[in-house]
Amino acid sequence: MISVLEALEIALRQTKRLPVELVPLLESAGRVLAEDVATDIDMPPFPRSSMDGYAVRSEDVRNAPAQLAVVGFIPAGSYPSFSLQPGQAAKIMTGAPLPPGADAVQMVEKTRAREEAAAVEILESVTPGNNVSPLGSEAHQGEVVLPAGAFISPGVVGLLAAIGKSEVPVYRAPAVGILATGDELVEVTAKPALGQIRNSNSFTLFAQVRQAGGKPQLLGVAKDNKNDLRNRIADGLQYDLFLATGGVSMGELDLVEEIFTDLGCEIFFNKIAMKPGKPVVMARSASGGMIFGLPGNPVSATTVFEVLVRPVMRKMMGFPVYQNQMVLATLTEPFTNRSGRENYAPAVTWFEEKRFLVRPLKSKGSGDIVTYAKSNSYMICPIHRTDLLPKEQVVVMLRPDFFYC
Numbered sequence: 001m002i003s004v005l006e007a008l009e010i011a012l013r014q015t016k017r018l019p020v021e022l023v024p025l026l027e028s029a030g031r032v033l034a035e036d037v038a039t040d041i042d043m044p045p046f047p048r049s050s051m052d053g054y055a056v057r058s059e060d061v062r063n064a065p066a067q068l069a070v071v072g073f074i075p076a077g078s079y080p081s082f083s084l085q086p087g088q089a090a091k092i093m094t095g096a097p098l099p100p101g102a103d104a105v106q107m108v109e110k111t112r113a114r115e116e117a118a119a120v121e122i123l124e125s126v127t128p129g130n131n132v133s134p135l136g137s138e139a140h141q142g143e144v145v146l147p148a149g150a151f152i153s154p155g156v157v158g159l160l161a162a163i164g165k166s167e168v169p170v171y172r173a174p175a176v177g178i179l180a181t182g183d184e185l186v187e188v189t190a191k192p193a194l195g196q197i198r199n200s201n202s203f204t205l206f207a208q209v210r211q212a213g214g215k216p217q218l219l220g221v222a223k224d225n226k227n228d229l230r231n232r233i234a235d236g237l238q239y240d241l242f243l244a245t246g247g248v249s250m251g252e253l254d255l256v257e258e259i260f261t262d263l264g265c266e267i268f269f270n271k272i273a274m275k276p277g278k279p280v281v282m283a284r285s286a287s288g289g290m291i292f293g294l295p296g297n298p299v300s301a302t303t304v305f306e307v308l309v310r311p312v313m314r315k316m317m318g319f320p321v322y323q324n325q326m327v328l329a330t331l332t333e334p335f336t337n338r339s340g341r342e343n344y345a346p347a348v349t350w351f352e353e354k355r356f357l358v359r360p361l362k363s364k365g366s367g368d369i370v371t372y373a374k375s376n377s378y379m380i381c382p383i384h385r386t387d388l389l390p391k392e393q394v395v396v397m398l399r400p401d402f403f404y405c
């Protein structure tokens with residue numbers, strides 16, 4: 001059985017970045033830039049006041065207080081047609097261009113207007129450059145301000161807007177097909193009869209794919225027979241990424257891996273030393289689509305998605321970092337791991353008094369989504385550790401939902 005780390009390495013090695021597409025600026029957040037982007041203007045494009053106040057020649061106010069003649073008013077959006085001579089000031093608003101001759105701005109709070117005399121008293125001196133962003137001080141026209149491979153955060157969206165990029169070259173988001181398998185599964189709208197359960201995995205995975213920036217598509221529920229499985233899995237192989245759940249353990253009706261092979265897929269592994277989530281089939285279709293046969297147990301399926309599939313999706317989308325966010329945390333209660341596998345225990349992690357604390361939840365097992373739904377992270381118990389004690393430092397894998405609960 002391979003380790004979680006080995007499985008992740010294999011999965012990432014087999015994953016290719018998707019091709020580039022152009023998307024409207026408003027849809028670019030959460031994607032990754034596929035080309036260097038240069039600014040088409042100097043930034044700022046003129047010497048810009050960062051305060052409401054008075055544009056001055058700093059030498060005129062060296063011995064403040066000093067009285068200056070007010071020769072103009074420069075609101076944002078205008079451009080001064082005059083230059084400042086010795087002894088002169090201009091009223092200026094935040095974001096407005098300095099007139100030639102001025103080299104600083106004194107904020108309005110440190111001035112006293114003498115409107116009857118068209119003058120202003122500057123109460124404190126300013127040094128050259130005070131409250132002014134010089135022309136081109138952030139970037140010069142033609143300079144690359146965003147390199148290929150940059151993640152498009154909201155701040156990056158703003159920068160792209162400022163430099164006139166209404167369409168953005170990004171790596172394509174994967175189309176992800178999601179198939180549930182199992183004779184016992186019924187629709188969400190049905191009341192399960194004896195022996196039946198509702199298909200929840202498809203919905204969990206749909207949400208995860210969407211959260212990861214992919215385009216999920218539900219492909220229904222396959223019955224545990226070769227015909228139905230073959231037809232529906234063949235459908236799934238057309239996607240950039242295909243996720244099936246169930247039918248990958250040792251049972252008589254666990255046929256998913258066999259069908260993958262029948263359909264010409266290359267299998268890379270089918271077991272991982274991980275709890276939950278030992279049976280996992282990773283494969284690739286003849287046409288290059290990535291394939292995961294995830295366990296049927298709901299907690300296992302969603303956990304394997306986080307540990308393996310999310311990093312694979314990040315690589316497809318060109319992310320600079322594939323790995324999930326890990327932190328060291330202080331354990332608040334004892335934890336036992338008799339599985340002989342690396343244990344990803346659903347946990348609640350929070351930050352308090354300068355450190356992370358983690359409380360593994362008392363789960364009833366890998367079918368227990370009631371408990372799992374309360375978690376925001378996984379506490380990772382190493383493969384060879386059987387008993388963890390309170391106050392120990394442990395590694396925690398944060399999920400994106402950590403930041404919201």
Ligand code: AMP
Pocket residue numbers: 180181182184185197198199200201202245246247248249251295296297298367
């Ligand atoms: P399997 O891996 O197919 O043997 O399934 C393991 C367990 O997960 C069984 O209890 C199944 O009923 C359950 N299970 C399988 N698929 C789903 C699903 N789509 N939604 C909820 N539970 C499932």
Ligand code: MG
Pocket residue numbers: 181182183224246247296
């Ligand atoms: Mg099954």
